[in-house]
Amino acid sequence: MSVRVRYAPSPTGLQHIGGVRTALFNYFFAKAQGGKFLLRVEDTDRERYSDESLDDLYQTLKWLNIEWDEGPVVGGEYGPYIQSERFDLYQKYAKMLVEKDMAYYCYCTPERLEKVREEQKAKKSSTQGYDRHCSHLTKEEVAEYEKQGIKPVIRLRVPTEGKTTFHDVLMGDITRKNKDISPDPILLKSDGFPTYHLANVVDDHLMGITHIMRAQEWIPSGPLHVILYKAFGWEPPIYCHLPMVMGKDGQKLSKRHGSTSVRDFREKGYLPEALMNYVTLVGWSFDDKSEFFTKEELEKVFDINKIHKAPGVFDYKKLDWFNGQYIRKLSDQELKEKVLPYLVKEGFVDKEITKEQDKILNDLIPCVKPRLKVLSDIVDLSRFLFVEPEIAPKEMFVAKKMDLKSSTEALIKAYAVLKEGLDNNIDFEEIENSISDIANAMEVKVNGVFTPLRVALTSSTVSLPMQDTVNLLGKEECYKRIERAIEMLKGEL
RNA sequence: GUCUCCUUCGUCUAGUGGUUAGGACACCGGGUUUUCAUCCCGGCAACACGAGUUCGACUCUCGUAGGAGAUGCCA
Numbered sequence: 001m002s003v004r005v006r007y008a009p010s011p012t013g014l015q016h017i018g019g020v021r022t023a024l025f026n027y028f029f030a031k032a033q034g035g036k037f038l039l040r041v042e043d044t045d046r047e048r049y050s051d052e053s054l055d056d057l058y059q060t061l062k063w064l065n066i067e068w069d070e071g072p073v074v075g076g077e078y079g080p081y082i083q084s085e086r087f088d089l090y091q092k093y094a095k096m097l098v099e100k101d102m103a104y105y106c107y108c109t110p111e112r113l114e115k116v117r118e119e120q121k122a123k124k125s126s127t128q129g130y131d132r133h134c135s136h137l138t139k140e141e142v143a144e145y146e147k148q149g150i151k152p153v154i155r156l157r158v159p160t161e162g163k164t165t166f167h168d169v170l171m172g173d174i175t176r177k178n179k180d181i182s183p184d185p186i187l188l189k190s191d192g193f194p195t196y197h198l199a200n201v202v203d204d205h206l207m208g209i210t211h212i213m214r215a216q217e218w219i220p221s222g223p224l225h226v227i228l229y230k231a232f233g234w235e236p237p238i239y240c241h242l243p244m245v246m247g248k249d250g251q252k253l254s255k256r257h258g259s260t261s262v263r264d265f266r267e268k269g270y271l272p273e274a275l276m277n278y279v280t281l282v283g284w285s286f287d288d289k290s291e292f293f294t295k296e297e298l299e300k301v302f303d304i305n306k307i308h309k310a311p312g313v314f315d316y317k318k319l320d321w322f323n324g325q326y327i328r329k330l331s332d333q334e335l336k337e338k339v340l341p342y343l344v345k346e347g348f349v350d351k352e353i354t355k356e357q358d359k360i361l362n363d364l365i366p367c368v369k370p371r372l373k374v375l376s377d378i379v380d381l382s383r384f385l386f387v388e389p390e391i392a393p394k395e396m397f398v399a400k401k402m403d404l405k406s407s408t409e410a411l412i413k414a415y416a417v418l419k420e421g422l423d424n425n426i427d428f429e430e431i432e433n434s435i436s437d438i439a440n441a442m443e444v445k446v447n448g449v450f451t452p453l454r455v456a457l458t459s460s461t462v463s464l465p466m467q468d469t470v471n472l473l474g475k476e477e478c479y480k481r482i483e484r485a486i487e488m489l490k491g492e493l
Numbered sequence: 494g495u496c497u498c499c500u501u502c503g504u505c506u507a508g509u510g511g512u513u514a515g516g517a518c519a520c521c522g523g524g525u526u527u528u529c530a531u532c533c534c535g536g537c538a539a540c541a542c543g544a545g546u547u548c549g550a551c552u553c554u555c556g557u558a559g560g561a562g563a564u565g566c567c568a
Contacts, residue, residue, distance in 0.1 A: 010568045045567055110566070117565090124494055128564055153566055171498070180496050182564065189566040196568050220497055220563040241498085248504085250560060281505065281517095288507035288516055308506085311561065315504050318518045328531075370531035399528090436527065446527045454528060462529045 003035025004210045007068075008200065010042045011053035014261035015060040017314060018215065018245040018253060021279050025242055026213050027066050028280065028302035035210070039071030040203060041082040044193045060262045064272050065295060070207075078207040083199050090194035093202050093232070094154045094187050102231040103187055105152040106134035107145035129183045130155070154188040156197075156228065164223035169211075169240040170309055176223040185224060197221065201228045209237050213304075216241045216311070217252075240304060243283045244311040253314050269342065269375025270319070274326040278319045282312040292325070320373045327372050332365045339365070339378045346379050348386035360385065360472065367468045381464070385472055389459035391484060394492050396461060399451035402444060408489040411452040413438045415482045418453070422475045428467045456485035 007023040009015065030037035041057070043049050061068070070076030080086055097103035108130075116131050135157065137145075145152070158181050165175040187198040194202070204212060219241050229236040247257030259265055265275055277293055284307050286293070293301070327335065340361075343349040349357045368381050383389060398407045414435050421431035435453075439446045455461060457469055457478060470478055 008568095012568075042568070048567070106566095113565085121494090128495065174497070176497070180564095186566050191566075193566085195566070200568090215562095216498070217562055218568090222497095243499085244562075246561080252561080278505095283505090285506055291517060310499050312506090313504055315518065318505065321518055324531090371529075432527065439527090450528060460529095464529085465526080466528080 001210060003030055003033040004038065004208050005030050005035065005213060006038040006040050006204070006207065006209055008040040008042050008203075008214075009057055010045060010048075010196075011050065011057055012045055012048035013050075013053055014056045014263050016253070016260045016262065017279060018260075020060065020064070020262055021245055021282065022213065022215060022242055023061070023066060024064075024276065024280050024298075025284070025302075025307070028298045029211070029213065029304050030069075031299035032302040036069040038076070038078075038207060038209075039068035039081060040207070041072060041084075042196065042199060043082060043084045044189075044195065044199050046084075046191065046193060056261075056263060060266075063262070063266055064276055083194070083203065086199075086203070087192065089206075090188065090198055090202060091192065094194065094198060097156065097187070097231055098154060100231070101157070103154050103156050104135055104184075105137070105142070106130075106155045106184075106186075107137075107142075107150045107152050108133055109150070130185075132184055135184065151190040153186045153190050155184040156187050156224075156231070158182070158184055158224070158227060164226050166222045166226045166236060166239055168219075168222070169238060169304060170307055171219070171241060174219060174222055176220075178223075178227075181224050181227070182221075197224060197228060201225055201232070201234075204237060205229070205232070205234045211238045211240055211304075213240045213242055216244050240307070243308050245282060246311050246313045248313060250311075250313070257314070258316055267376075269338075269372075269377070270323050271326045271338075271375075274323040275319065277326075278322045282314060283308045324373045327375070328369060330369070332362070332369070335369060336361055336365050339368075339372075339375050342376050342378050343382070343386075346383075346386075348379075348382065363468075363472055367464045367472075371464075380460075384458040384460065384463070384469075388481075391488055392455050392459040394489060396459075397452040397455045397485070397489060399445070399448045402448045402451075404489065405493060406442065406444065407448065407452045408486065408493060410438060410442060410444070410449040411456060411482065411489065412486055413442075414449050414453050415479075415486065418470075418482075419475075419479060422470070422478075428470070432466065452485070452489075453482070456482045 005026040007026050009019055009023075027037045029035075039061070041054065043054070058073075068074060070078065071081045075081075094103065098105065112133075113130065120128055134155070159178045161178060163175050163177045164181070165173050167173055185197055186195050188194055203209075222239060222241075226236050245253045247253045249257075253260055259268070262275070266272075273294070276295060280293070280298060280302075281291070284302075286301060286303075286306065330338070340349065340353070343361075344351055349361070353361075364382055364385065368378060371381060372378060394404060397411070398404055402410075417434045417438065418431060420426075421428075421434065435449055436446050439449045442448070450466065451461065454463055454466065454469070457463075457473060463469055464472070473481075
């Protein structure tokens with residue numbers, strides 16, 4: 001039997017790391033097995049639905065270069081692949097269960113349900129959830145509710161005796177006593193839309209899904225879904241519950257841990273290849289040494305049996321490291337193209353890049369490449385080139401074991417040497433040697449001289465190599481900035 | 494509270510009865526770079542605990558503890 005899996009997100013928010021990891025696992029599993037990967041939009045929650053979320057879903061998958069074999073846009077014989085467009089279908093199946101008396105209409109108001117829950121909580125009762133108030137209504141009672149105009153929901157009859165087991169590829173058999181399963185969950189809401197349980201089971205069956213790979217938070221509803229499959233007389237698919245992605249504190253990854261939406265990562269300048277590589281490595285590994293995987297490799301090599309059971313912590317620093325590695329693999333031309341939007345956005349470079357700007361970039365890119373963790377780092381690293389920075393506060397000019405006076409003195413001397421050297425086209429290495437000589441003469445570390453020079457030129461203690469900085473800036477601009485700094489420092493003495 | 498799942502360095506992980514328990518990130522040190530990075534070298538650091546089973550347990554079994562998830566007309 002050919003593998004058919006699906007990613008079935010709910011467009012109620014931006015695509016996040018956890019969701020994308022699920023998508024990736026499904027996708028790689030399908031590819032490695034020569035099966036099909038479907039995308040299904042579960043937009044049954046009309047309260048929380050948003051167009052932006054749907055759009056973000058498509059954009060995210062596109063950015064990651066994940067294509068679905070069947071789904072919205074692409075289509076396929078089992079579609080439509082958007083649940084709101086299959087509205088009638090769920091009605092039909094829900095009513096089918098009512099006819100078989102495996103489900104029933106319930107007229108309880110949300111207020112009553114809330115009250116029931118509160119009472120259970122107050123009594124610390126071990127019985128939880130719906131009290132099955134409507135499970136055996138008489139015809140008269142139903143007529144009365146209908147007369148009041150209450151729109152009913154449809155609930156599944158969950159057996160109170162016995163137990164239900166389902167098999168999970170990773171966990172093995174998972175068994176739950178039926179009495180512990182959420183009593184009579186809602187299948188069809190009063191607005192006529194199905195809940196996750198119904199829609200998911202119906203669609204997975206109708207679409208011929210063979211393996212359900214979803215997050216472990218769904219384990220508790222596994223038995224419930226099996227009961228549903230059986231109620232319909234269908235064979236449940238194979239389950240594989242994926243370990244969850246956690247934050248540093250071991251809780252489910254959420255905004256308070258940092259960025260969680262793929263859009264955030266994209267905007268900060270993470271490369272899709274790097275994110276994909278890292279994300280598939282939380283909860284899965286190939287062996288004890290392989291770290292770098294291309295999408296194509298994963299499509300061949302992904303093995304469902306190597307997925308972990310235990311939840312994994314999302315390590316932002318390791319992602320940074322991966323991203324840096326991937327940036328360094330880029331050619332200068334590729335990096336230039338990727339970095340350009342950030343420079344344009346900052347106003348450093350014109351949208352229609354000028355010849356001059358292009359030339360600056362060509363020189364800048366190689367210097368900057370080993371220094372980028374994310375593409376947006378380019379902004380701070382190159383600011384000094386494109387705008388005249390605020391003159392740095394005087395403390396920044398002072399290196400370790402130096403004071404303001406000696407730093408100023410060093411800068412003045414270095415300036416003289418630099419100017420003389422540059423004006424006479426002397427080799428930069430020699431200029432640097434002469435600057436070192438200044439340090440020696442002053443009996444201070446070389447750093448004590450280079451730091452004020454660097455800060456004068458870039459207003460930063462961290463920057464590109466001195467030679468590159470000077471070259472990129474041009475000597476006139478260098479002189480101007482150094483003079484400006486000396487002026488300021490003298491005033492502070 | 495109840496139910497279910499999970500447990501190897503700080504983090505991601507390799508490991509399926511006999512290993513000096515391996516790698517990567519992070520961190521710390523050193524070298525290259527007269528800054529910062531990159532790159533190279535080195536170091537730190539783990540089998541949650543307790544009982545079994547066994548000649549022998551990180552590996553098997555059972556408990557305990559800890560963690561997580563579920564308990565919605567959200568998915």
